[in-house]
Amino acid sequence: MKRGIIAILCILLALCLVPPAMAAGYSVQSSDVDPSGPASPGDRIITNIAIQLTGSGDQTFNAGNEIEIYTDLDDPEYEYTVSINDIEQTRTVSTRYVRISGWELSYPDTNEVAIYITLEGKAPAVSSTGEIEVIRIRELDGNGNIVSAGEYLIEKTVLNPEDIDKVLDVREDELAELRTTIDTIATEGVNVADAEAKYQEAKTAITNAKTSSYTQANEYLAEAGTLIEEADDLAKAAYANKLISDAQTTIDTTNTHITYFVENRTMSDDSRVTSIEKKLSIAETQLSQAKDFRDNGDYYQARLNAEEAALTADEALSSAEDLREEIGDGGFLPDLSGLGTYILIIVAVVIIGAIGYTVYKRHTKWDELG
Numbered sequence: 001m002k003r004g005i006i007a008i009l010c011i012l013l014a015l016c017l018v019p020p021a022m023a024a025g026y027s028v029q030s031s032d033v034d035p036s037g038p039a040s041p042g043d044r045i046i047t048n049i050a051i052q053l054t055g056s057g058d059q060t061f062n063a064g065n066e067i068e069i070y071t072d073l074d075d076p077e078y079e080y081t082v083s084i085n086d087i088e089q090t091r092t093v094s095t096r097y098v099r100i101s102g103w104e105l106s107y108p109d110t111n112e113v114a115i116y117i118t119l120e121g122k123a124p125a126v127s128s129t130g131e132i133e134v135i136r137i138r139e140l141d142g143n144g145n146i147v148s149a150g151e152y153l154i155e156k157t158v159l160n161p162e163d164i165d166k167v168l169d170v171r172e173d174e175l176a177e178l179r180t181t182i183d184t185i186a187t188e189g190v191n192v193a194d195a196e197a198k199y200q201e202a203k204t205a206i207t208n209a210k211t212s213s214y215t216q217a218n219e220y221l222a223e224a225g226t227l228i229e230e231a232d233d234l235a236k237a238a239y240a241n242k243l244i245s246d247a248q249t250t251i252d253t254t255n256t257h258i259t260y261f262v263e264n265r266t267m268s269d270d271s272r273v274t275s276i277e278k279k280l281s282i283a284e285t286q287l288s289q290a291k292d293f294r295d296n297g298d299y300y301q302a303r304l305n306a307e308e309a310a311l312t313a314d315e316a317l318s319s320a321e322d323l324r325e326e327i328g329d330g331g332f333l334p335d336l337s338g339l340g341t342y343i344l345i346i347v348a349v350v351i352i353g354a355i356g357y358t359v360y361k362r363h364t365k366w367d368e369l370g
Contacts, residue, residue, distance in 0.1 A: 023148050026061070026067070028152050029051065029052050031049040033134060038170050043122065043225060044121075044122060045073055045122065047119050050115075051114060051116070052112075062102050062141075065147065067100040068139075069117065070133065071135050073122060073134065076094065076121040079119075080093070080098065082113070084111060119135055137152040164217050164221075168217075178195075178199055178202075178235070202223075206221070209221050236300070240294045240302040247286075250314055254313060257323075265327065267327075272323050275319070276316050283316060287306065290306040290309055
């Protein structure tokens, strides 16, 4: 009996000494894959993922673990950024596997650590239509085991090129999506002529594929895929350029008002003018960043920054127009608005002085008259 009780106590004690299962120390905040539908071998595939480290005890990540990233894509190009309190360090890697050590990610939990991943590659050749791993993210412990809920996976269907009908359907869907993109941005005044020309070439290639032999159809559809990508890039570039140009126009108009305030109305020290100048400086910085992103081919981020620049510049312009209306057109006279209290004091001093002088003169005159 005693032996049985002792055995049970030993088992319970052993269970208490077993460490709890380690939970994942990260979460995926956002992700996207372009194109969104099925792909055929050789298609360019891009994915973007934002990861937030959720912490492990008192640390942002377990120092003994690691993040492993893998892809089935051919010719993969990773660009990943580790952000620590918005201080970023970016690396580029051209291998299927990427590993980020826990030591690199482990900080006191008062810090904010995130990982931003952009992966570009080509859909691989497949013997039959099926799923491939576009990107797989795992948190591994010190023994190489996946921690609980530590795997995140994005898959995509890759079509067998021999299944020409399916490839054709993909190209027609991509062409329809491109048509929508071009039409949508055209309504906003974007010059889509270059993108439209590529669209028409792609449409012709798809039409030719429908009446060609397998070998020719495969070539036409590959050509159509390239043309659609080029047209999409041209459309996005044109859209970014339009937004950048619009923001620049607003900035230039606001600068005209600031020049008037400073040079014509001597208001360089006026707090209202300096406030407008500060806001315009922010807009100019945002626009400069938008141009850099555009020049590097990141049209999505260029568009976001240009839109932010336009909003900030609009606020500055609105404030400048309101101030212009408030002070009116005073030619070359300095602006006296905001100096009302001082003017009243000066007027009061002048009036009191005049009265005092008058009384003094009268008193002097009486003395002279004896």
